[in-house]
Amino acid sequence: MAAIVVAPARELGRMLAMALDALVILGTRRFSWREAVLQAWFIARVSLVPTLLVMLGFTLLVMFQVNLLLADLGALDLSGGIAGIAAVQQIGPFVTVVVVAGAGGTAITADLGARTIREEIAAMQVLGIDPVQRLVVPRIVACVAVSLVLNVLISSGGLVGGYFFSVYLQGVTPGAYLDSIPLFTGVPELAFSIVKAFVFGLIAAVIACYRGLNVAGGSKGVGDAVNQAVVITVAVLVPVSLTISLVQFAVL
Template identity: 85%
Template sequence: MSSAAVAAGKPVRALGDVLAMALDALVIMFTRRFSWREAVQQAWFIARVSLVPTLLVMLGFTLLVIFEVNLLLKDLGALDLAGGIAGIASVQQIGPFVTVVVVAGAGGTAICADLAARTIREEIAAMQVLGIDPIQRLVVPRMVAAVLVSLVLNILICAGGLVGGFFFSVYLQDVTPGAYVASIPLFTGIPEFAVSMFKAFVFGLIAAVIACYRGLTVSGGSKGVGDAVNQAVVITVAVLVPVSLSISLVQFAVL
């Protein structure tokens, strides 16, 4: 087999390995015991390092989108729909995507670095020799933690986006408070919020799986650890874009 064919097959094998690890982790998550104490500790760590960046990015993205869209609505004479647009922006799109980008950038890098350091020090190999499953002991708690934090942060971003959009629209762009609140249910309801939470669940799962996979497959010493951390974030963002688009297309087709 030529070197070009081998190189072309590496991404396919990596994708298969990631999917296999994700499937194993999901089976273990629902059928076998794992360390909830480890999951809570990891969730607290991810939340602690992700909360402030999430709020800052959320405010920037939400206010920028609301400002631009409100200018268009004002030209069209439909500024009373500002609340509905804020709901679409924060709940359906910005909330889950910003959540997982920050979780992957802050928490995912820490997860990847921790597992990569363990792999380089051959701790993972030692666990396997002792009959301890690294996926059950290390991967599953981190996946649970990432998903829980993603769901909580998504709720926070959705609420913060609506509240921030209210103050921005009412006090800076002369939208009446009653019109802002009344227009929110026109575009955003329980089904849209459920889809947003589903996105946050899937995105958090993807971020954790990719971070864990790169941490467990690292090679090349300390330089390999740094490369794995950078690759985990880049790959996560690259994967989330088509996944988010696919979920949105299904949502628009069904709802």
């Protein structure tokens, strides 16, 4: 029974230690910006199409359900504000990091896992090269940067998609839709959305890198690590998202 609690706690401690090392290196030592740019381009390239598809599906689903309720209440003119709440505060950051973790994070885990089982990581350590500085930090920077950019894309796309759905299918006047957005979504909400995207991207990158650097069992271990990285990321993001939302509601 004790092993069930001790083993995850030990893994969490090691993961946090790696994350702290990466943050210290990011603030005090040089790292490869070229590697960070290459990783950011790769993550953005593999995440863009899934992001657009998920954004379209969520926009249609949320706006359809919300507008039906608003129509029953006679408050369709508030559809823009509701779209702002959904897209900017909740859907944007969460969908962004789920896509980044599912597309980019799995690639990061597989890449680092393959390096680990080929003993490239051990060889780097023998040569005095810090794998966290050389490999982890650029990937964390890339994941966070892409998460912030995709968050803006999804949030903007959600508002635009909600506009076309509400105006052209539900008969909401364009002015009413646009005027209701600032009623519920202002600068503080945008700031919390950015914070969420930053924290979510950081978490996804740390988990992906940690699982990749701690692979055991050959190619099967790499596959297991990829699956575990996605599952763990989603499981961690739910309580973290809830915590940030509670802080947001308390502050605002």
